Amino acid sequence: MANFARSGEMAFLKADKINSEIFSLTYGAMVAQIMKDYEDIEEVNRQLDRMGQNIGSRLIDELFAKTGIPVSSNFMETAEVIAKVGFKMFLGITANVVNPTPQQYSLTFRDNPMVDFVELPDNCANLRYCNLLCGVIRGALEQVQIKVECHFVRDMLRGDETNEIQVRFLEQVRESALDQSFA
Amino acid sequence: MNVFVIVGKDDNPIYQAAFISQPKGSTELCHLHQFLIHAALDCTDEQVWTTNSLFLRAVDFFHEMHTSAYVTPGHCRFMMLHDQPKIEDNLKNFFLEAHELYLKVILNPFYEPNTPITSPAFDAKIRALGKKYLS
Incomplete structure (x- = not known):
């Protein structure tokens, strides 16, 4: 466990950084524009979620390349890697893994640079402002042959005391299935 | 009695709060307040170029009513109608903190600049500021 936290820290130190205001304002402008569209x-x-999936399927390669963590297709093990390495490396925060079982786990975190300045207006109470993150996790795990379902169950923007993303295991994609499709 | 109004750069009101100690003033009085603030806008626009500071102190008088103004660099005007000429220092602090709150509002991606501010959190904080500095 501790060495995941350490590799996350190391990767974060090495990575190029941008000003968090630029980041949150850019993301905010993008969400606002999608809402208009x-x-x-x-x-x-x-x-x-779809945009996140595209991002996630690329980010996971960078994560493995820069940290040297062995690639694993075990669902339970992915929790700590996402929480301590993924979140730290790309967002500068760490999440906590809550209630891990072989079927599902939750990631909780309180600080989130994506929501600086954001206050949801009354007419979009159903908006999951950070749904991109769910897509990222889903897209990333897809690349290691794990299909998951991922959604926000608690959101600080909607008044909950913490953010909680629930990740539920759906199936392990077998490599042989891939081979067959090429046959 | 204090009335605080934020006027957008196109002279449209975008926020209003009245800090009135006595129970609800008559509508007639409210109209007078709005009228006085509206009248003071012209004086504000004249004086804004005479100084470098954002806080313009009292820009207009009508009987015992003073109107003080604070102009943000984006030419959004904070107007305060009051009847206590000695609270200028408090007013300055009030405006500075209100400016900070206003910045937070315009950084919100869901807020369209120059449209009415409907955020209840902003309203609550402004009212708290009013209590802190003006009562």
Whole structure:
């Protein structure tokens, strides 16, 4: 456990950084623009998730390349890697793993640079502002043959005392299935 | 009696709060307050170029009513109508802190600049500031 936290710290120190205000304002502007474009909150959540998935499937390679953590397809082990290395490396925060079971676990965190300055207006109570993160986790795990379902169950923007992302295991994608599709 | 109004750069009111100690003033009085603040906007626009500071002190008088102004670099005007000429220092602090709160509001990606501020959190904080500095 401790060495995940350490590799996360090391990767964070080495990585290039940007000003967190630029980051949160850019993300905010993007969400606001998507809301204007799609007008439907559920669709906005879906789009954020899809964008996240694309990001995640790229980020996981960087994570493994820069930290030297062995690639593992064990669902339970991914929890600590995401919480201590992934979050630290790309967001500068760490999450806590709560209630890990072979079927699901939750990631909780309080600080979140993405939501600086944000206050949700009344008319978008269903918006999952950080749904991008769920997509990132889903996309990343897909690359290591783990299919998961991922969603926010608690959100500080909507008045909860912490952020909680629930990750539920769906299936292990077998390599042989891939081979067959090429046959 | 204090009335605080934020006027956007296109002369549209975007926020208003009245800190009135006595129970609800008549609507007629409210109209007078708005009228006085509206009248003071012209004086503000004249005086804003005479100084480098954002805080303009009292810009207009009408009987015992003073109107003080604070102009943000984006030319958004904070107007305060009051009847206590000796509270200028408090007013300055009030405006400085209100400016900080206003900045937080305009940094919110869901807020369209120059539109009415409807955030209840902003309203609550401004009212707390009013209690702190003006009562």
